[in-house]
Structure formats: structure tokens, C-alpha cells
Amino acid sequence: MASSDPSIFRISPLIRITLLGLYxxxxxxxxxxxxxxxxxxxxxxxxLGLVLGWxxxxxxxxxxxxxxxxxxxxxxxxxxxxxxxKGWFLPWDHVKALKPKTTGQGGLVYYFLSQTGExxxxxxxxxxxxxxxxxxxxxxxxxxQDVRPLAQPWMxxxxxxxxxxxxxxxxxxxxxxxxxxxx
Numbered sequence: 001m002a003s004s005d006p007s008i009f010r011i012s013p014l015i016r017i018t019l020l021g022l023y024x025x026x027x028x029x030x031x032x033x034x035x036x037x038x039x040x041x042x043x044x045x046x047x048l049g050l051v052l053g054w055x056x057x058x059x060x061x062x063x064x065x066x067x068x069x070x071x072x073x074x075x076x077x078x079x080x081x082x083x084x085x086k087g088w089f090l091p092w093d094h095v096k097a098l099k100p101k102t103t104g105q106g107g108l109v110y111y112f113l114s115q116t117g118e119x120x121x122x123x124x125x126x127x128x129x130x131x132x133x134x135x136x137x138x139x140x141x142x143x144x145q146d147v148r149p150l151a152q153p154w155m156x157x158x159x160x161x162x163x164x165x166x167x168x169x170x171x172x173x174x175x176x177x178x179x180x181x182x183x
Contacts, residue, residue: 006068007135009126014153016061018160023057025166029173036177059084065123067135074123090120092139107150124150
């Protein structure tokens with residue numbers, strides 16, 4: 001790869017599959033069960049909401065981080081950026097520091113602090129996170145030795161396992177929805 005070509009980092013496939021699967025496991029039974037129980041909301045509206053929600057989640061999980069000689073850029077697909085998130089660009093020479101911040105759940109995230117005082121969230125769920133952090137250190141000179149990903153892969157493996165279990169329960173519930181007594 002030539003030095004002028006950007007390095008591209010995408011959301012980890014394990015994270016994408018887990019979160020998209022969890023969304024489906026949590027929402028897929030709703031229209032089926034609404035029809036089986038004669039719920040006051042039409043199943044068609046639930047299907048429409050389910051599809052729109054899945055597309056929004058898919059767009060958010062399609063984030064790409066590009067590193068090149070000029071700076072770091074976070075982008076989303078055009079259709080998603082037009083509706084939800086625009087992404088951002090920060091030139092390397094505008095990076096003042098990398099500041100840690102505690103989340104409400106006790107985790108630790110990092111923000112690029114620009115020369116003007118603006119904060120830009122360091123993408124932490126990308127595949128190749130350690131390579132991304134090493135590249136940031138090489139471009140900025142900021143010590144990134146203590147920077148770790150927000151969640152470890154084993155956490156997402158556990159969540160994926162629970163999501164699959166929930167999916168099997170969903171399939172059982174959908175298969176047996178015809179046996180529900182009318183409401």
C-alpha cells in the first residue's frame with residue numbers, strides 16, 4: 001500500500017453481526033405476535049418500523065474510519081449521512097491531545113481534542129483497533145500506550161451466544177403463535 005493510500009478501518013464484524021442479530025431477536029416476533037393476538041396496531045406498521053429500524057442500525061454500523069497523511073476521517077454511507085450522521089474530519093496538525101472520559105457505565109472512551117477545543121470521539125469498535133491507535137500515535141506523537149478498546153471481544157461473544165439463544169426462543173414463540181388463545 002502506498003503511503004498516500006488511506007488505511008480503512010470498519011466496525012468489527014463480530015460487533016456488527018451481534019448487534020444486528022440482537023435487534024432482530026428483540027423485534028422480529030413483534031409483528032407475528034401482534035397478528036396472533038389481534039393487537040390494536042396493524043402488523044404491517046410493525047414490519048415497516050422493524051425494517052426502518054434495521055436499516056438505521058445497519059447504517060450506523062457501516063461507519064468507516066480513514067487514516068491518511070492529512071488526518072483522520074469518520075464516514076458513513078451517503079444515504080445514512082444524509083439522514084442521520086455526517087461524520088467528521090480532523091487534520092493531524094489540529095490534534096492537541098487524546099483525552100479519556102468515563103462513560104455512565106464505568107467504561108473509558110477517548111476524545112481527540114483539537115486546537116480549537118472541539119472533541120472528536122476516537123472510534124473504538126473497529127477491527128484492527130490496535131493498528132489504528134499505533135497509526136494515531138505515529139501521526140500525532142501522542143502516547144497511546146494506555147488506550148484500550150471499550151469492549152473486549154469475549155463480551156460480544158457472550159452477547160452473541162445470548163442473542164442466538166433468544167433467537168431460538170423467538171422461533172419457538174413464532175412457531176407456536178397460532179396456538180395462542182384469541183384476545
